Structures are given as structure tokens and as C-alpha cells.
Amino acid sequence: MAEIVIAIAGKVSEYLVAPIGRQLGYLFCYRSHAEKLRNEVQTLKAARNDQQITVDEATRKGDKIRPVVRDWLNRVDRNTGEAEALMTDDQNMSCLNGWCPNLISRYQLGREAYKKAQVIVGIQTARNFPDGISYNVLPRSATFKGYECFQSRDSTLNDIMDALRDDKTKMIGVCGMGGLGKTMLVKQVAQQAKQHNLFTTDIFIDVSWTRDSKKEEEGIAKIQQKIAEMLGYQFKGKDESIRANELKQRLQKDKEPEKENQSEKEKDQKKEKILIILDDIWKEINLEKVGIPFKDDQTICKLVLVSRDANRLRKVMGAQKCFQIKHLQGEEAWHLLKNTVGDSVEGDQLRPIAIEVLDKCGGLPIAIVTIAKALKDETVAVWKNALDELRSCAPINIEGMDEKVYSCLKWSYNHLNSDEVKSLFLLCGCMSYYGDISMDQMLRYAIGLDFFDDINTLERAINKLVTLVKTLKASSLLLDGIEDDGDGSGVGASRLIFMDGDHKSVRMHDLVRDVARIIASKDPHRFKVVEDV
Numbered sequence: 001m002a003e004i005v006i007a008i009a010g011k012v013s014e015y016l017v018a019p020i021g022r023q024l025g026y027l028f029c030y031r032s033h034a035e036k037l038r039n040e041v042q043t044l045k046a047a048r049n050d051q052q053i054t055v056d057e058a059t060r061k062g063d064k065i066r067p068v069v070r071d072w073l074n075r076v077d078r079n080t081g082e083a084e085a086l087m088t089d090d091q092n093m094s095c096l097n098g099w100c101p102n103l104i105s106r107y108q109l110g111r112e113a114y115k116k117a118q119v120i121v122g123i124q125t126a127r128n129f130p131d132g133i134s135y136n137v138l139p140r141s142a143t144f145k146g147y148e149c150f151q152s153r154d155s156t157l158n159d160i161m162d163a164l165r166d167d168k169t170k171m172i173g174v175c176g177m178g179g180l181g182k183t184m185l186v187k188q189v190a191q192q193a194k195q196h197n198l199f200t201t202d203i204f205i206d207v208s209w210t211r212d213s214k215k216e217e218e219g220i221a222k223i224q225q226k227i228a229e230m231l232g233y234q235f236k237g238k239d240e241s242i243r244a245n246e247l248k249q250r251l252q253k254d255k256e257p258e259k260e261n262q263s264e265k266e267k268d269q270k271k272e273k274i275l276i277i278l279d280d281i282w283k284e285i286n287l288e289k290v291g292i293p294f295k296d297d298q299t300i301c302k303l304v305l306v307s308r309d310a311n312r313l314r315k316v317m318g319a320q321k322c323f324q325i326k327h328l329q330g331e332e333a334w335h336l337l338k339n340t341v342g343d344s345v346e347g348d349q350l351r352p353i354a355i356e357v358l359d360k361c362g363g364l365p366i367a368i369v370t371i372a373k374a375l376k377d378e379t380v381a382v383w384k385n386a387l388d389e390l391r392s393c394a395p396i397n398i399e400g401m402d403e404k405v406y407s408c409l410k411w412s413y414n415h416l417n418s419d420e421v422k423s424l425f426l427l428c429g430c431m432s433y434y435g436d437i438s439m440d441q442m443l444r445y446a447i448g449l450d451f452f453d454d455i456n457t458l459e460r461a462i463n464k465l466v467t468l469v470k471t472l473k474a475s476s477l478l479l480d481g482i483e484d485d486g487d488g489s490g491v492g493a494s495r496l497i498f499m500d501g502d503h504k505s506v507r508m509h510d511l512v513r514d515v516a517r518i519i520a521s522k523d524p525h526r527f528k529v530v531e532d533v
Helices: 002-028 030-060 067-091 103-125 151-165 182-195 213-231 240-250 264-270 310-316 330-341 350-360 365-375 380-392 403-414 419-431 439-448 458-474 510-522
Strands: 171-175 201-206 274-281 301-307 321-324 505-507
Touching: 030 067, 030 103, 067 103, 151 171, 151 182, 151 301, 151 321, 171 182, 171 310, 182 201, 182 274, 182 301, 201 213, 213 240, 213 274, 301 310, 310 321, 330 350, 330 365, 350 365, 350 380, 365 380, 365 403, 365 510, 380 403, 403 510, 419 439, 419 458, 419 510, 439 458, 439 505, 458 505
Parallel strands: 171 301, 171 321, 201 274, 274 301
Antiparallel strands: none
16 A cells, blocks of 8 residues: 555656756756757857858759758758847846846746757757758750741641650651751750650750761760760760660669669659750761660650751661651741841832742741841842842752752852951851851961951950851851860860850851851862861
8 A cells, every 4th residue: 555655656746746846947047048058059050051061062063952951951040040039038037127036037038948959959960961962953955046936847846746755656857958947846846845744854965076977986975975964974984885884774764663762863763754856967876886775665765866868867777757847838938037027028019029039048947037137127129139149149069058048148148248257257167067166266266367457455356256256146147056065176175265155156057057168168268178088
């Protein structure tokens, strides 16, 4: 019986005395509780500052901060702010001008300081991020502008989208002569595929280096590197064949079932669908050497191949479906001309002449836009003169070059507003065998060839070059650069002067380049074209 009484008394003590002691501790030990809170807050703020350094570094690298890290930082800010506000109340612990202690305030402060200190300690312990504080934001394909929607193109685009949705179709071809807008179309395909969540990653790669068989090894390495960069993958090997095997494994489905301890990154890879676009193919690309598993049912990628030659896509590279891009006809060609020139083209005197000029463009968008920009805001007399010159333009016999295209582009060259801009146009044509043209290299050539009269400072030469390039872009004879090759040639060769992203490099459409090289080879200029053999 005595034991039962003792046990009951112990429980009573446990449930009554201990809480009473804790409550009294809040009152009599409020200063020590407040001091502990102050110390914990300082420790947490130091940890937060340290964490912010790594967050800022990751942000500068272009990584995205994980939500759990941002939530932790927000919790730190919120709770340290509340704690500091609580500690300011430490100044009001007396009443009657300090003669009498304010027991209620001391009790409340002690209790709140104790509880907040426990929260602060918990936040410190939660600073544990096993998956890291950030993750790599994979670069998206470059945005593009100027895409014109035409009914004939929309049907082709929809057919391509249907082919991309077809699980049995792994490789698609897009073909048509130069200047029809194949590149713009496949970029629009990538954009729509992104909007419809068909793929987790789209990778656009210019492969115009395939014109030169000597560039195969270098070109394959570029494709491998570009795909790896877009997927956030780091190659372990340096040899081309080893990297091909690594890339092939990366682009195949994981056959193993999902494990409980898999990281979020590994789980995301299981859901991956990758679109790879290889644009401007001139010769066969050995996809096996690259490491793209195009014949494997386990592949997580689809290929879109772009070339002028349909047979190269179908017979040589094995495209399962091939879509032909055709010339603009009738109303579509007129719409493009009018959209570029403006409503003035509908005038009674100008319209019949504009229709004949349009006919000379052969339904080729690049020719239509180039001519239209040159004739915009011009008088009827200028349009008539342009038509006469297009009619009398000497015919040419060059493989892959339509006579009407040459006539339109040659006319646009003839009507550039100065010898300086003409010379720069021809220089770009000689520099642009494939890929982007470095503005740094262009400046060196222009200065060395004495293009700029009466200019004796580097700053003036740079300003002059930028002005001339702007004129050529406005005439659609030059385009914005696509990418930094970083290979020691072309755009990647130098970044000493033109650091602005808008002025690092330019690009010339291959048809425009061909016309520039023809002109430069026929007329006397300060340089000549030497073809690679």
C-alpha cells in the first residue's frame, strides 16, 4: 500500500511540480533565456551569411537555387527578425520608474525567449542539403524572331509535329532549297514542341561545317560537346569514341526499375525526352561516331535533320519521314512582300510593278525580303528601275543557285549606299565559308585592308564597323550570329573588343555568301576569293 502511495505521489510530482518549476524558471531566469536566444540568433545569422555566399556564387554561375534552400533562408530571416523584436522588450522589465519589477513581462519574455531559442536551434540543424544548394539550369535553344506564318508552311509544321508525337518515328528530315526558311521552320517546331511539353530538352546545332570533309573530326567533337552542355553532362573521357559511348548511354532509357533511394536528378532523367536538330547538313554525319542512338528503341531522343538534299536525308542518313519545304506561291509571297514594304505597295501605280518584281524573286523568302527592304519607301520610278535591272541581270550557271535568286541579291548589293558597305559585304562573304563571323576578326581585316578612309583611332573604326554591319543587317544581307564555337576559329577566336552580346558575331545566309563570293571573284577588289581544294 505504501508503495502505491509513493508511486502516486511521484506521478503527481512529475505532472505538477516539474511544470510549475518550468513556469517559475521563465520568471526568475528570463535574463539567461534572453541571453541564450541572443547567442543562438548570432550563430544562426552567421550561418545564414555563410550560406548566402554559396548561394550568390551559384547564382552568378547561372544555377538555380533549390526551393528548400530558399525556404531555409526565408525561415532564418523571419525568425531572427521575430527574435530581435522580442529582445528589444528586455528594456521594459520594470514598472513605477524601475522601483517595482514587472513580473508579468519578465515571465512572458522568459517563456517566449526559451521557445524561440528552441526554434532557432531547430533551424540551425535543418541546414543540411544532401542534394546541394542549387542545380544547373540547362540552356534553352536560342530564341528567334521574324518567323512568318503561312498556311502552306503551317500544314507542313503540323505534319512534323505529328511525326514527333509518333513513338515509332525517331528521325525526321526537312529539306528544300536554300533561302526557303528551313531553319526558321524547325526552330518554330522546337518552340511548339516546348509549349506542348513534348520534350524536356531541345538542342539546336548548326552543322554547316559538313561542307568541308576535313572538318569531320572537329565537327563531331562540337556536336558531342553541345549535346553534353545542354544536358548538363560532363564527359569523363577525352577520346572521341569514348565520348560517343558515354553519350550513347546518356541518351538511352534506363532499363533498371526506379529505386527508392534515387536522387531527384536520376528520377528526372528517367522521364527525359530530348529533341536534337541538326541544321544545314551538306554531307553525311556519322551518328554512331557522335554517340546518338538513332536505331535503338531505348533511345530517349528524336532527331530532326535539315538539308537541301532530300536523298541525303532519306537514303544516306535514314530519315524515316521527310518533309519538303516549297516556294511561296501567290498570296503568301505577296503577303511577305507587303508585310515588309508596307501598305504603299497596294497603290494603283505601284502594285503592277511590285507584282512583276515579286515574280523575279521566284517565291524565295530570302529574295523577297531582301528586295522589299531595299525598295521600302521608294518612289514608283525607283521600283521601275529595279525591275529593269532585274530583267537585264546576266544569267548564271551555278549549281544550287537559281537565276532569280542571284538577280535579286546582286541587285541588292548594287544598291547599297556606299563603297565602304559594299566592300564589307564582300569581305563577309569571303570570311563566311561556314559558321559565324567574328566581329573582332572582321575589324582586323577591315583595318588591314584600309576600308575606312580618314579614320585614325580604334574607337572610330569600331563605331564605323558597327554602323556598316547595322546597314547590312537592315538590308537582310547579314544576320545575327547564332553561337560561340569557341574552337579558336571564327567567332570563338577573340573576345578582345566586342564583348557586347549583340555585337560579338554576325552570320551570312549561305545563298547570300555565294553571291558575295561570285561578285568578289569577278570584279576588281582589294582581296580575292581562293576556294578550298
